[in-house]
Amino acid sequence: MEIEIVTLSRQGGRSYNEDVFGQWNDGHFVACLVADGAGGHGGGDVAAAIVRSSLLEGFAAQPGLDAGLLRGLMERANRAIVARQAEGGKLAAMRSTAVLAAIDLHAHRIAWVHSGDSRAYLFRGGALVTRTVDHSLVQQMVAGGMLDEEGARVHPQRNMLLSALGSEQEPPEITVSAPMPLAVGDVLLLCSDGIWEPLGDEVLRETLQASQSPSQWVEQLDAQVKARAKPGHDNYTALALWAREEDETTRPMP
Numbered sequence: 216m217e218i219e220i221v222t223l224s225r226q227g228g229r230s231y232n233e234d235v236f237g238q239w240n241d242g243h244f245v246a247c248l249v250a251d252g253a254g255g256h257g258g259g260d261v262a263a264a265i266v267r268s269s270l271l272e273g274f275a276a277q278p279g280l281d282a283g284l285l286r287g288l289m290e291r292a293n294r295a296i297v298a299r300q301a302e303g304g305k306l307a308a309m310r311s312t313a314v315l316a317a318i319d320l321h322a323h324r325i326a327w328v329h330s331g332d333s334r335a336y337l338f339r340g341g342a343l344v345t346r347t348v349d350h351s352l353v354q355q356m357v358a359g360g361m362l363d364e365e366g367a368r369v370h371p372q373r374n375m376l377l378s379a380l381g382s383e384q385e386p387p388e389i390t391v392s393a394p395m396p397l398a399v400g401d402v403l404l405l406c407s408d409g410i411w412e413p414l415g416d417e418v419l420r421e422t423l424q425a426s427q428s429p430s431q432w433v434e435q436l437d438a439q440v441k442a443r444a445k446p447g448h449d450n451y452t453a454l455a456l457w458a459r460e461e462d463e464t465t466r467p468m469p
Contacts, residue, residue, distance in 0.1 A: 216320055216399060217459050218245060221429040223437055224452040227409055227444065233259035234407045234452035237267040244278035245318040246271060249452050251333050251407040253379065254309035262296050262309035262381055269295040270315050280317050282391045285328040289313065289380065289389045293330075296381040310381035314347060314405050316456075318397060325397040330387045331379045334411055336404040337395065341424040343416060345395070350378035350388045364416065401458045402429075409451030410436060413444040429455045 226232040233252035238245065250266040252259030269292040277284060292313065300307050312331025318324070327335045332349040348354060352375040356362040378388035397403075402423060411419070418439055426432035433455050440451050 216323060216397075217461050218318070218320070219429050219457045219459060220247065220454065221433045222452075222454045223433045225409075225437065225440075225450065227440070227450050228447040229450055231256045231260065232450045233263055234409070234450040235260075235263040235267045236405070236452055236454045237271050238454070239271045239275050240320075241275075241278065243319070243321055244274075245320060245456075246274040246278070246315060247318075247403070247405055247454050247456060248313060248315040249333050249405040249407055249454055250311050250313040251331070251409075251450070251452070252309065252311045255305060257305040258309035259311065261299065261306060262311035265295050265299060266292045266311045266313045266380060270313065274315075274317065278317070280319055280324055280326040280394045282326070282393070285315065285317060285326060285391050286389055288315065289328055289330055289387070293380045293382065293387050297383045300381065300383070310376075310379040312376070312379050312407070316403055316405060318403075318456075319394075323397050324394045325403065326392050326394045328389060328391045330389050331376050332408050334404075334406055334408075336406075336416075336419065338402040338404070338420070338423055339398060340400065341420065343420055344401075345392075346416070347390065347392075349376075350390070351376050397458055399458055399460050402432075403456040403458075405454040405456075407450065407452045409444075409449035410440060410453050413448065414439055418443075429457045 250263040252263035312333040314329035314333040316327040422435040
């Protein structure tokens with residue numbers, strides 16, 4: 216199995232970008248992440264950068280898909296942000312969401328861990344297999360039957376998070392998936408809320424099915440956000456990973 220990764224990160228309608236993405240691999244294991252900082256320029260962007268370096272350095276030191284390992288990496292990143300918060304100023308209130316996907320290329324397995332509302336999606340045959348569940352107020356309302364997913368995307372409190380990294384008093388909520396099979400042809404998407412909020416899961420699926428390569432899909436996501444997002448819209452970041460046979464030529468999605 217080979218993988219192809221394409222990334223996109225834009226500041227959108229904001230004056231600066233608090234999103235980051237990152238990746239690491241050693242030919243056996245792959246780690247990919249997206250983090251979305253909060254706290255303003257000099258705060259949120261710093262928090263997201265701390266998350267990226269902490270998660271990737273920690274994974275490189277001990278790669279694997281073990282749930283305890285992945286949870287520990289998020290807890291480590293949380294402690295790293297809290298340590299920098301002590302410097303005060305704009306850093307005092309900085310936070311960051313994060314989603315990290317870990318892949319074992321030899322065993323063809325994937326697992327992910329997240330905190331907040333940055334998401335991971337797994338598509339197979341052009342259809343959505345599973346995705347992360349946000350740690351947010353509107354997601355609780357969806358779980359309670361008060362909203363559907365489309366209503367949650369436009370709810371006035373859609374940006375109210377219940378958890379993010381950078382919390383000292385109460386540990387952040389961290390969700391770890393069980394390891395899942397990763398098959399040839401599968402597509403992984405990691406993204407900040409600047410992608411999924413204006414588009415929704417259906418547009419993600421439709422644009423994927425209409426794309427013949429990860430580059431084309433990411434270009435479509437970029438165009439769709441620009442067409443659909445409101446003025447002054449959020450930063451948006453996507454990392455698309457396609458699993459292929461070795462030396463497989465580009466072909467349309469099923």
